[in-house]
Amino acid sequence: MDISTKLQLLHLLFGISRADGSVTEAEIKLIEKISYYMGVSSQDFKSVSSLFHDDLQSAFEALEVSKDATNEEVKKAYRRMAVKYHPDKVAYLGEEIRKQANEKLQQLNQAYERIKKARGMN
Numbered sequence: 001m002d003i004s005t006k007l008q009l010l011h012l013l014f015g016i017s018r019a020d021g022s023v024t025e026a027e028i029k030l031i032e033k034i035s036y037y038m039g040v041s042s043q044d045f046k047s048v049s050s051l052f053h054d055d056l057q058s059a060f061e062a063l064e065v066s067k068d069a070t071n072e073e074v075k076k077a078y079r080r081m082a083v084k085y086h087p088d089k090v091a092y093l094g095e096e097i098r099k100q101a102n103e104k105l106q107q108l109n110q111a112y113e114r115i116k117k118a119r120g121m122n
Helices: 003-020 025-038 042-050 056-062 071-084 087-093 095-119
Strands: none
Touching (some): 003 042, 003 071, 003 095, 025 042, 042 056, 056 095, 071 095, 087 095
């Protein structure tokens, strides 16, 4: 599998684990183990995981930048992640997977918007 497919699989696993309303520590550990066996970096795992939280710190983690990053670094990180998570990268897996990838991109957009709002960015 290419990295986009692996990240989409992780996103789906987190979505399944959240189906009952919460993600337990045991579920996170299991998904992290699967991620490791697929060869996904810990940074990519943390980024996908953070998309399932609504706090500001998770927004920075989703973009793979620290809270001390400059506004320009945040913008660049957002663009990089938008390319990385773009639904067209997994379109060959079918329309349903593409729709789910689009949801992931929307979550990334929401994380970016949280940071922009907190910082007063345009």
